[in-house]
Amino acid sequence: MQENKTVSIEDLLSNSEVKQITGKINQEIIERRGYQPPICEAFTKPFTILKENNDICLKIHSEAASQLPKMVENKVQDIEGIDLPDELLTTEYSLKRIIGIVFSGGPAPGGHNVIAGLYDAAKKANPESIIYGFLMGPDGIIENEAIKLTDDIIDAYRNMGGFSMIKTGRTKIDTQEKVALSKDTCKKLDLDALVIVGGDDSNTNAAFLAEEMFNDGVQVIGVPKTIDGDVQVRDANNNVLCAISFGFHSAARAFANSISNLCTDSSSDIKYWHICKVMGRVASHLALEVALQTHANLTLIGEELANYVDKSRIEKAHKENRIDYTAYGITLRHLSRVICNCIVKRAAAGKNYGVMVIPEGVLEFINEIQIFILKLNTIIAEYNETHDVDFHTNFLLLENKLEFLRRLATLSEDENKLSIWNRRDNDLFNDIPDFFQEGLLLERDSHGNFPFSQVETDKVLMGLVQDYLGILKENGTYKIGIHRNYYISTLEKGGVDPDCFGPVIFRNYDNGSELLLVKKTITSLKILKNSMISSGVIKENDEIPLAVEKIYLKSVPNFKTQSHFYGYDGRGTEPTRFDCNYTYNLGLTVFSLIAGGATGQMAAIMNLDHKFIDWKPIGIPIASLMHLEERKGKQALVLEKSVVDINSAAFRVVKALRDKWLAAEPGGDQYRCPGPIRFTGKSEEDRPITLVLNAIGGSGFNE
Numbered sequence: 072m073q074e075n076k077t078v079s080i081e082d083l084l085s086n087s088e089v090k091q092i093t094g095k096i097n098q099e100i101i102e103r104r105g106y107q108p109p110i111c112e113a114f115t116k117p118f119t120i121l122k123e124n125n126d127i128c129l130k131i132h133s134e135a136a137s138q139l140p141k142m143v144e145n146k147v148q149d150i151e152g153i154d155l156p157d158e159l160l161t162t163e164y165s166l167k168r169i170i171g172i173v174f175s176g177g178p179a180p181g182g183h184n185v186i187a188g189l190y191d192a193a194k195k196a197n198p199e200s201i202i203y204g205f206l207m208g209p210d211g212i213i214e215n216e217a218i219k220l221t222d223d224i225i226d227a228y229r230n231m232g233g234f235s236m237i238k239t240g241r242t243k244i245d246t247q248e249k250v251a252l253s254k255d256t257c258k259k260l261d262l263d264a265l266v267i268v269g270g271d272d273s274n275t276n277a278a279f280l281a282e283e284m285f286n287d288g289v290q291v292i293g294v295p296k297t298i299d300g301d302v303q304v305r306d307a308n309n310n311v312l313c314a315i316s317f318g319f320h321s322a323a324r325a326f327a328n329s330i331s332n333l334c335t336d337s338s339s340d341i342k343y344w345h346i347c348k349v350m351g352r353v354a355s356h357l358a359l360e361v362a363l364q365t366h367a368n369l370t371l372i373g374e375e376l377a378n379y380v381d382k383s384r385i386e387k388a389h390k391e392n393r394i395d396y397t398a399y400g401i402t403l404r405h406l407s408r409v410i411c412n413c414i415v416k417r418a419a420a421g422k423n424y425g426v427m428v429i430p431e432g433v434l435e436f437i438n439e440i441q442i443f444i445l446k447l448n449t450i451i452a453e454y455n456e457t458h459d460v461d462f463h464t465n466f467l468l469l470e471n472k473l474e475f476l477r478r479l480a481t482l483s484e485d486e487n488k489l490s491i492w493n494r495r496d497n498d499l500f501n502d503i504p505d506f507f508q509e510g511l512l513l514e515r516d517s518h519g520n521f522p523f524s525q526v527e528t529d530k531v532l533m534g535l536v537q538d539y540l541g542i543l544k545e546n547g548t549y550k551i552g553i554h555r556n557y558y559i560s561t562l563e564k565g566g567v568d569p570d571c572f573g574p575v576i577f578r579n580y581d582n583g584s585e586l587l588l589v590k591k592t593i594t595s596l597k598i599l600k601n602s603m604i605s606s607g608v609i610k611e612n613d614e615i616p617l618a619v620e621k622i623y624l625k626s627v628p629n630f631k632t633q634s635h636f637y638g639y640d641g642r643g644t645e646p647t648r649f650d651c652n653y654t655y656n657l658g659l660t661v662f663s664l665i666a667g668g669a670t671g672q673m674a675a676i677m678n679l680d681h682k683f684i685d686w687k688p689i690g691i692p693i694a695s696l697m698h699l700e701e702r703k704g705k706q707a708l709v710l711e712k713s714v715v716d717i718n719s720a721a722f723r724v725v726k727a728l729r730d731k732w733l734a735a736e737p738g739g740d741q742y743r744c745p746g747p748i749r750f751t752g753k754s755e756e757d758r759p760i761t762l763v764l765n766a767i768g769g770s771g772f773n774e
């Protein structure tokens with residue numbers, strides 16, 4: 072036996088092996104930092120040029136044309152690599168440039184590679200070029216807080232997750248004062264170009280800044296970032312220009328890995344339903360990809376719920392020669408019934424456990440809640456506009472906010488005029504639980520977005536589910552199916568004849584079913600005993616045989632849940648190889664757009680949904696992606712979010728396989744185990760499953 076001597080802490084800490092294993096740098100980091108992403112064909116040449124693509128047709132909203140007049144003529148730019156440009160182009164391309172880059176909004180894996188790609192391309196074109204990283208998001212531009220990026224900084228973050236190199240923030244550059252300060256910063260740093268890496272709101276900001284700084288000669292380029300996957304672009308003819316924003320694949324894979332582990336635990340421990348809320352402020356793209364990656368038993372897709380039509384109500388109204396508008400869209404109560412139905416079916420198959428995926432933005436698609444959100448947005452925005460102290464500072468406690476709403480409702484009634492908040496709104500609002508009222512009244516972000524991540528969506532839904540399951544349990548509908556073999560062996564071991572008791576206890580004993588269901592009417596041991604007495608299998612003074620009692624108790628469900636929230640962990644995960652390659656090429660694209668003189672464009676890679684060899688860097692005019700949307704109670708020109716299209720192949724596949732994945736039948740579950748993100752090796756898929764399916768079967772839009 073080896074002697075186990077105690078080593079002093081000083082010796083321990085100076086031991087080289089201890090130093091290595093407790094250090095910051097591990098093999099994974101070394102491999103990541105050393106990885107050189109492949110580059111698109113265009114970037115393999117020494118120079119790139121921009122070519123207007125007049126075949127791609129984009130529609131511009133009239134409001135965008137009037138608010139962004141200098142941007143409306145922008146066309147899609149193809150980026151082409153060339154070996155020998157003319158002298159003028161060579162000089163232009165190789166100019167010393169000063170470029171500032173900023174992260175805006177929530178982190179998304181791959182952001183560091185956008186910077187690395189831009190840095191490498193800029194330095195390759197002219198080693199004198201300077202790249203500034205603005206610190207802590209748009210505040211860094213407003214306050215002129217920036218660092219000059221160096222080889223050492225860039226190399227430390229290659230292929231690494233997060234936005235920790237320069238941090239991020241959610242400030243919107245939305246006032247004349249903030250715009251003036253931003254312009255001032257660009258002037259002080261002598262910037263040629265500003266790059267905004269962000270989601271829909273940040274790219275909206277990029278378009279407005281491009282317009283503002285057009286005459287100053289500062290180019291502004293956007294980059295499509297967000298794990299939510301809702302920055303996607305199609306042209307007017309439905310050709311996909313940008314299939315997905317970066318960060319989506321990594322976050323979905325991280326969530327899928329954890330959720331798949333829950334599937335394994337749940338089907339081993341067989342006592343919990345795991346309720347997994349996954350990020351995606353509005354769109355359910357992440358939930359859809361997680362469903363495809365894991366085959367969880369039940370996945371809600373908000374966009375599908377919004378399209379729900381209650382046919383029975385429509386038919387009834389039709390017969391009565393009227394229209395029932397309430398038949399369109401799903402209510403919270405109805406949704407809870409749909410969920411209960413799945414739980415009850417699985418229980419009948421002997422599986423009183425499972426995994427359910429709920430997109431965090433699901434409430435946005437539920438009529439009654441969406442109306443509350445819109446009304447409260449307007450009320451809060453109007454209040455803030457007309458008062459010195461804002462709504463949330465003035466009404467700190469929930470009871471103060473509720474009192475304000477109550478006064479609003481009374482006022483509308485007293486003055487007998489149409490108001491945004493009437494007695495009915497108030498009564499309905501008072502009907503919902505406190506924590507949910509509080510959630511709906513939370514402070515909106517600087518862009519006017521509702522903070523879905525902070526609302527306990529799952530708790531709202533599961534509260535209703537619990538209540539209804541209680542009713543179904545009482546009326547005998549919610550029962551756990553008993554395997555016939557188990558029933559027989561249990562009774563035989565207890566010395567009782569299974570065939571004698573079977574028809575009395577179970578509703579389907581005689582039809583040979585593998586899973587036996589206790590009769591609906593038997594909802595307690597007392598009723599069980601009475602039915603056994605009345606059918607003559609036991610006498611008045613007999614006890615229920617222990618084996619029979621055991622079987623009955625096994626059929627009584629106890630609905631136990633565990634809640635999980637997947638969001639921030641996925642935003643902070645290391646990027647998948649797909650995102651590493653995508654973002655590095657986005658960085659190269661940004662430089663080509665700047666070198667080609669573009670502004671108000673969003674860098675993008677076409678054909679992301681195909682093999683890498685087909686990837687094509689392009690620039691998309693941001694103005695063409697905008698539409699009007701309600702923000703802070705008013706119509707605002709913003710980038711249009713892409714939500715899940717229920718005609719897309721990815722959604723249709725999930726819908727078609729839904730029953731299979733619910734697995735409400737005897738036999739095993741259908742869980743798929745994607746494993747952790749594998750940066751090296753061959754086993755990692757090269758694209759999100761959603762993209763592969765849509766490339767094969769159509770992305771749906773307008774089809």
Ligand code: FBP
Pocket residue numbers: 175176177178179241270271296297298299350351352431522523524642
């Ligand atoms: P972005 O659109 O800025 O990328 O952020 C999206 C998101 O990750 C959502 O999924 C989530 O609802 C939200 O950020 C959370 O925001 P916060 O960081 O402010 O809590």
